[in-house]
Amino acid sequence: MTNPQGVGIDQGSYEKLITEVTEWVTGPGEDWADRIEASGEVPEELWSELRERGYLSMAAPQRLGGKGLSFEQWLGLMEIFSRSHASVRMIVHVVNGTWRAMDPWATEEQRDQFVRPSVAGTKKVAFALTEPGNGTGADISCSVEREGDTYYLSGEKHLITFGVRCDYWLLAARLAGSTGHEGTVALMVPRDVPGVRVEDTSQTMGVTGTDHAHMIFDRAPVPVANRLGEEGQGLQVALGGFLLPSRVSVAMSCVGLAERAQELAYDYAERRVTFGKSLTQRQAIQFMLAENEADIEAAKQLILYAAREWEAGSPRSQALSSMAKMTAVSMLGRVTDKALQIHGGLGYWKTEKIERVYRDARAQRFEEGTNEIQKMVVFRELQKTKTR
Structure with a gap:
């Protein structure tokens, strides 16, 4: 490695x-x-x-x-x-x-x-881990049977971003009959492999235009030469070097989107006049914007700390990446909600950019793991420190 x-x-x-x-x-x-x-x-x-x-x-x-x-x-x-x-x-x-x-x-x-x-x-490479019938981890059921220099892949994947238009799926599966982490494999599966049906499931609330796929494999042949790592290392490939920094990156994307929402809210509040005063002269609005500003900055600093610890190889990186993701996602929900409220009823219309920002923000709640998953990771890491 x-x-x-x-x-x-x-x-x-x-x-x-x-x-x-x-x-x-x-x-x-x-x-x-x-x-x-x-x-x-x-x-x-x-x-x-x-x-x-x-x-x-x-x-x-x-x-x-x-x-x-x-x-x-x-x-x-x-x-x-x-x-x-x-x-x-x-x-x-x-x-x-x-x-x-x-x-x-x-x-x-x-x-x-x-x-x-x-x-x-x-x-284009699409990351293909999530399945419709289980969680996203050691309970994956998509399986392969090896015959000579070929794996035959069967099972389903869904919610796969860019899974429709990609050239390869970076896909996690398991050797047929195996359980847990052992027996998992990571494969580079060609998009045009025979024995696969791809359904375009791109009709989402937000993140308009990004394609998502549901794939159904029926003994689709994949060369053993397309395996990354060894048999038994599939989840290490899928989760080890990718998921942790990706969670931190998604957390920072929450900061950027929150900053955009704050910018839109402030600009609207400055030009919107009620009873002879702009909204920025109303203390209620001032407080909302001030709370947003503090919320954004606090999340940003935690994210940067998590990034530095990951680059330094800190043993706290696992917990910090999940802390950063769950903190940033919660912050984004609060900030975009206040930003939309500042726009009043007009913010609900598609003519206002805040409407799209509000919809897009909701997707961050499950990207790279829900907040419930992040809390499980943080607690697991906390337990390790208490049992030493």
């Missing part, structure tokens, strides 16, 4: 990148947002633009063709991208993260076949 963490770029180059991304998000990014909401789809041209601008290869190390940002630097950009349309954020977040699951376990041949094309944005 290799160390997936980037060493970072110099401060001058990073500040230029921050400026560039901010200008894109507030300019072309807003145009894309309007287009996506109007059509209900994310066109392939958006993927191409993000790829050509290098936005899909920022977090990966230079040896994989990435820009080599440190994790904390990447989070600063995630914060900005998250102020854009949720589907823009989703593309950038996923592509800049899936390499973390693949790279530590890949052979050099597999890096050339899967990892580097993913970082370059020329091949």
